[in-house]
Amino acid sequence: MRALKLEFYKIRRKKIVLMILLLLAAEMMWAFMSTSVSISRNPDHAVWASILFTTASLNGLFMPMMTAIIVSRLCDMEHKGSTWKLLGALDVSRGRLYAAKYGCAAVLLLLAVVLQAMLMTAFGFMQGFADKLPAEWLVRYIGGTLLVSLAAASVQQWISMTVRNQAFALCLGMLGSFVGLTGGLFPEAVRRWLIWAHYMDLSPVTIRYADHVATFVTQALPPDIAAFTAGTAAACFLFGGLHAARKEI
Amino acid sequence: MSAATIIQTNKLTKKNRVHELNLEVREGEIYGFLGPNGAGKTTTLKMLLGLVKPTAGTIRIFGENLRSNRSSILRRTGSLIESPSYYGHLTGLENLRVVQRLRGVPDKNVEEALRIVRLEKHRDKKAEAYSLGMKQRLGIAMALLSFPKLLILDEPTNGLDPAGMEEIRELIRSLPGRCGMTVLLSSHLLSEIEQIATSVGIINEGRLVFQGSLESLRARNRGEIRIATGDNAAAAGLLMTRGLRPETRNGRLVLGSLADRDVAEINRMLVDRGIPVTRIEERKKTLEDMFLEMTGRERSL
Numbered sequence: 001m002r003a004l005k006l007e008f009y010k011i012r013r014k015k016i017v018l019m020i021l022l023l024l025a026a027e028m029m030w031a032f033m034s035t036s037v038s039i040s041r042n043p044d045h046a047v048w049a050s051i052l053f054t055t056a057s058l059n060g061l062f063m064p065m066m067t068a069i070i071v072s073r074l075c076d077m078e079h080k081g082s083t084w085k086l087l088g089a090l091d092v093s094r095g096r097l098y099a100a101k102y103g104c105a106a107v108l109l110l111l112a113v114v115l116q117a118m119l120m121t122a123f124g125f126m127q128g129f130a131d132k133l134p135a136e137w138l139v140r141y142i143g144g145t146l147l148v149s150l151a152a153a154s155v156q157q158w159i160s161m162t163v164r165n166q167a168f169a170l171c172l173g174m175l176g177s178f179v180g181l182t183g184g185l186f187p188e189a190v191r192r193w194l195i196w197a198h199y200m201d202l203s204p205v206t207i208r209y210a211d212h213v214a215t216f217v218t219q220a221l222p223p224d225i226a227a228f229t230a231g232t233a234a235a236c237f238l239f240g241g242l243h244a245a246r247k248e249i
Numbered sequence: 250m251s252a253a254t255i256i257q258t259n260k261l262t263k264k265n266r267v268h269e270l271n272l273e274v275r276e277g278e279i280y281g282f283l284g285p286n287g288a289g290k291t292t293t294l295k296m297l298l299g300l301v302k303p304t305a306g307t308i309r310i311f312g313e314n315l316r317s318n319r320s321s322i323l324r325r326t327g328s329l330i331e332s333p334s335y336y337g338h339l340t341g342l343e344n345l346r347v348v349q350r351l352r353g354v355p356d357k358n359v360e361e362a363l364r365i366v367r368l369e370k371h372r373d374k375k376a377e378a379y380s381l382g383m384k385q386r387l388g389i390a391m392a393l394l395s396f397p398k399l400l401i402l403d404e405p406t407n408g409l410d411p412a413g414m415e416e417i418r419e420l421i422r423s424l425p426g427r428c429g430m431t432v433l434l435s436s437h438l439l440s441e442i443e444q445i446a447t448s449v450g451i452i453n454e455g456r457l458v459f460q461g462s463l464e465s466l467r468a469r470n471r472g473e474i475r476i477a478t479g480d481n482a483a484a485a486g487l488l489m490t491r492g493l494r495p496e497t498r499n500g501r502l503v504l505g506s507l508a509d510r511d512v513a514e515i516n517r518m519l520v521d522r523g524i525p526v527t528r529i530e531e532r533k534k535t536l537e538d539m540f541l542e543m544t545g546r547e548r549s550l
Contacts, residue, residue: 006350013338077336081376086334086391089298091323092351249300 003092003100004107007074011104016073020066020112027062028119031055039127047131049205049216051120052141056203059145060180064196066112067152068173071105075160075169084161085249094245102157102237109149113142137204140221144202147226151195151233152176158240162247192225195232201225252276254312255399255431256297261306266292267455269306274433274448277425281446282435285544289455290435291331294403297433298328310399324352327397329405333388337377341368341387344376345394352395362390365420382413389420393428400424402434406441418445439540453544463536471506472533476515478502479525487522488515501528 031054038045038054078084087097117138124133160169176196179186183197191197200206206219256274261267267289274280284290295301297308299319308315310322335344345359363369366386371379376387385405392400402421406414422445424430436442442449449466451459459466476495478484481502485495488502493515495502507515512529519526534542 002350002353006347009343009350010336010339010347012343077338081336082332082334083336085300085330086348087351088300089323089326089328089330090348090351091320093320248302249295 003096004103007100007104008107010077011074014073014077016070016108017111019069019073020108023062023066023069024112024115024119027058028055028116028123031058031120032123034058035123036127045216046127046129047216048120048124048129048134048137049218051123052137052203053205053207053216055116055120056141056145056199056205059148059199060183060196061177063112063145063149063199064152064176064180065173067105067109067149068156068170068176070108071153071156072160072166072169072173074101074105075157076166078161079164079166088249095241098157098161098241098244099237101161102153102241105153105157106146106150109153110142110146113145113149116145117142134204137218140202140204144204144221144226145199147229147233148195148198148202151198151229151236154233154236154240155195158236158243161240161244192228195229198225198229202229252278255310256280256433257309258293258297259307259309261293261296261308262304263289263292263296263301263455264304265455267296267303267452270452270455270457271460272450272457273460274431276431277429278448279421279425279432279434279446281442281449282433282452283439283442283449283540284435284437284452286437288437288452288544290437290452291403292455293452294328294330294401294433294435297401298323298326298330300330324395325397326399326401327392327395328401328403329385329388329392330401330403332407333384334391335376335379335384335387338375340373340375341379341383341390342372344387345390348391348394354395358394358396361396362393365393366390367416381408382410382416385409385413385417389417393424396428396430398430400430400432402432404435404437406436406438414441421445439537443536451540451543458543466536466539470534470536470539472531474504474507474512475501475528475530475532476504476519476526477528478519479527483522484519484524487519487524491515491518 031051035051035054038050088094121133156169156173159172160166179194180196180199183191183194184200186197201222202225204218205216208215208217252275254273255276256272258270258272261270270293282290292301296303299315311325313322315322345362349359363372366389368383368386368390371383376384379387389405406417409417421432421434424432434445446463448462450457477500481497485502488495493504495504516526516529
């Protein structure tokens with residue numbers, strides 16, 4: 001807990017929260033405009049599912065980039081001042097410091113996802129959606145988005161801690177965004193291995209097209225994809241932590 | 250009673266960098282770890298802190314094995330390795346707070362460390378705006394923060410101007426008496442070690458070529474006898490009949506180390522044969538000459 005608090009102490013003046021807010025503002029404005037246009041064309045879309053689906057699909061583009069930026073900023077400060085060497089020579093295990101950094105990234109991502117949920121709720125009330133606020137969907141949305149982001153963060157942190165030049169980590173984030181945006185175009189067999197494509201898979205709502213008509217439908221949590229995403233998060237976190245702890249400084 | 254051994258390494262080895270090093274640092278010493286650039290000093294210090302894994306050999310610090318008691322040893326050790334480490338976006342005080350929180354030391358230590366390195370007036374300035382000397386002093390303050398029993402400093406005066414170097418040296422010199430610390434200090438400057446250290450270890454190409462007090466290093470320095478005569482050629486021939494092998498250098502006959510009575514005998518013999526002796530002198534090598542000889546570097550390091 002002490003190491004986690006220290007991570008938040010260390011990121012003061014880094015303007016990470018400001019960057020999160022800017023990215024979130026861009027994403028949510030896009031989501032709200034897109035949903036508003038959709039509602040104006042088809043009043044049946046004035047339901048909670050429409051904003052949930054739109055935001056989940058945009059998460060594929062925005063969240064990998066946001067995750068890469070958060071993690072990269074957290075790790076870069078250790079590279080820039082050679083402070084990993086300083087911390088490594090203290091009586092604190094490097095594994096614990098690595099976990100604290102991941103914990104800090106997780107809290108910031110949770111903050112972003114919860115903020116998204118709050119903004120969607122506000123948008124829904126402002127639009128006067130016909131159906132009742134689906135609390136269960138919101139919880140599933142927060143959980144699913146966070147899970148995929150945590151998996152992406154574990155990969156990003158491994159890269160950011162290993163490779164000093166953060167351009168590599170940011171490129172991976174951009175690649176993740178590309179995969180997240182175009183994930184739906186990949187064949188199922190390929191997509192299931194791409195963690196960034198799972199924002200839509202773990203969303204409580206999806207869309208079905210039949211006879212040129214798009215309909216929002218509830219989708220059950222796919223256990224294989226959820227398990228794969230959680231497994232990737234755990235494995236990359238563990239191996240990344242072990243690597244950071246054993247690497248010679 | 251002899252002081253306790255604080256650091257003891259046994260055949261400490263890092264492949265291609267350090268070979269079978271047997272270091273011994275005793276309590277209360279300022280141990281100067283001297284060697285040219287690339288000799289293996291930093292690698293050795295990193296092994297002592299567990300930042301680099303040795304290929305072979307053992308390290309005992311405070312009588313405990315580093316491998317099995319790393320945490321307990323590091324709790325009592327402060328260090329500054331290579332360039333100072335700092336968070337540029339944080340102030341000097343905030344940087345110290347980071348270490349303070351991880352070390353779990355009281356607030357008064359932060360104030361004391363700032364006072365010792367004379368950074369009180371710059372405590373609220375961002376570390377990235379510090380001069381190199383101030384960054385170095387901040388690094389030392391971080392190392393001092395828990396007032397450890399052992400302080401490991403890797404070339405702490407690197408890149409400083411002469412005034413800054415003297416300031417840091419003065420600070421290091423005061424630490425054993427002021428805070429009861431043992432200091433292990435690396436440098437590639439003999440003059441620096443000569444001014445600060447009480448013991449010295451000389452490393453070259455990863456091998457320890459000397460270890461002991463500065464006095465014992467000086468004692469290894471046996472002088473050479475130089476004789477100037479009115480006829481060096483005749484004098485040299487005469488000396489060779491006595492089994493000596495004089496070399497002629499700068500108009501002097503240079504002999505190895507000789508006892509006083511042998512010098513008197515040579516003088517008498519030359520004068521008896523009518524060769525005027527104009528000068529007899531003993532020349533000792535400087536520590537620098539010895540260091541350059543030991544490290545096989547005859548010119549600048």
